[in-house]
């Protein structure tokens with residue numbers, strides 16, 4: 001059994017709905033247990049984070065980066081960093097914003113940097129970009145063409161009904177990729193660094 005923790009912040013429900021899609025994708029891989037952890041519960045649920053084979057970080061893009069609540073969680077993780085608690089775990093990330101670009105890439109890079117500071121091993125999205133040729137459409141998987149992690153776009157005046165089905169499928173693909181990777185990772189983890 002491999003375990004995946006998805007730790008996320010969501011101010012208005014979009015990132016939470018995406019986190020649930022990531023979880024669905026991960027749970028589609030046999031022998032995978034998923035914990036969905038809002039950042040507000042991270043301290044109380046530290047054992048689930050410490051025990052996970054992979055941690056997937058999710059934050060909405062607020063003012064071109066992670067939300068303040070996610071940043072508070074990020075800084076709290078320094079306690080886990082001090083103990084090397086997450087070293088050599090797998091990591092991945094996802095984000096949502098209202099604009100098609102919206103500077104989501106910066107958010108993913110913040111998540112990537114957080115993981116690398118912890119000595120984690122980053123799993124990218126691993127999908128070709130969609131919707132970038134004459135026969136493409138908004139229904140394409142990875143329609144926003146990210147590689148560092150998974151991105152979704154939702155109109156500012158809509159709730160989760162504004163999230164494209166293709167973005168949910170992209171999130172599921174990320175969860176599945178991490179869970180597939182975690183299963184292999186468990187069989188032969190990296191040796192702990194000194």
Ligand SMILES: Cc1cc2nc3c(=O)[nH]c(=O)nc-3n(C[C@H](O)[C@H](O)[C@H](O)COP(=O)(O)O)c2cc1C
Pocket residue numbers: 009010011012013014015016060061062063064065096097098099100101102103154155156
């Ligand atoms: C404080 C704040 C800042 C935002 N900044 C951006 C931004 O920089 N780029 C963008 O495209 N959308 C921005 N948005 C829109 C959100 O990214 C978008 O609504 C997202 O889906 C919200 O996710 P959530 O419901 O999980 O909080 C911002 C929204 C808020 C509330």
